[in-house]
Amino acid sequence: MEQAGPTEWTLREEVGVGPWPGEWPADDRYDPELLELGDRRNVVDAYRYWRREAIVSDMDGRRHPFHVAIENFQHDHNIGTVVRTANAFASAAVHIVGRRRWNRRGAMVTDRYQHLHHHADIDAFTAFAAETGLAVVAVDNTPGAQPIETAALPRDCVLLFGQEGPGLSAGAQESASMVVSIAQFGTTRSINAGVAAGIVMHAWVREHADLADSW
Structure with missing residues (x-):
């Protein structure tokens, strides 16, 4: 039987980015676990390695009024x-x-x-x-x-x-x-x-x- 394609719930390993190369950023918006292991979430590149709370906070300054x-x-x-x-x-x-x-x-x-x-x-x-x-x-x-x-x-x-x-x-x-x-x-x-x-x-x-x- 043909298997279903990958979803947010079963992402292939190559989706997203791997561990952060080089010295880690000091910015507290970044998540140490994601920096260490990689970020496989379906988020735009601007939010790679960011903590979820930091993403929500940044989005709050960009949301539309509808x-x-x-x-x-x-x-x-x-x-x-x-x-x-x-x-x-x-x-x-x-x-x-x-x-x-x-x-x-x-x-x-x-x-x-x-x-x-x-x-x-x-x-x-x-x-x-x-x-x-x-x-x-x-x-x-x-x-x-x-x-x-x-x-x-x-x-x-x-x-x-x-x-x-x-x-x-x-x-x-x-x-x-x-x-x-x-x-x-x-x-x-x-x-x-x-x-x-x-x-x-x-x-x-x-x-x-x-x-x-x-x-």
């Missing part, structure tokens, strides 16, 4: 993918609304570098958004939704996603200051929630991010 939220009422396996994508686009934080537990495998350990928050229900989430001045942008293919391809997204916002099939709950849609949809041309009503999240996050990046800050 947040991402997803309703979790069916233990959706796509949440991990959403977290991984939010990390790639330097989202300020990811919010899980509903069930606290979710399948982290799809995050490919990026959840270690991403701020994660839990809200028991949509009311608690809405209260958080109001207190922090974040516009709630619901993403759902419902009548009256603005096409993401032509919509102007707020800079300080939280992008709220439902789950493929049921979509957002009625309470989630009512909490939103705007609802956007993704243009589709095939036979199905919905697309994968992880894919949808990536599309909308990238739309925010194209509109608001400084591309000079990308790796």
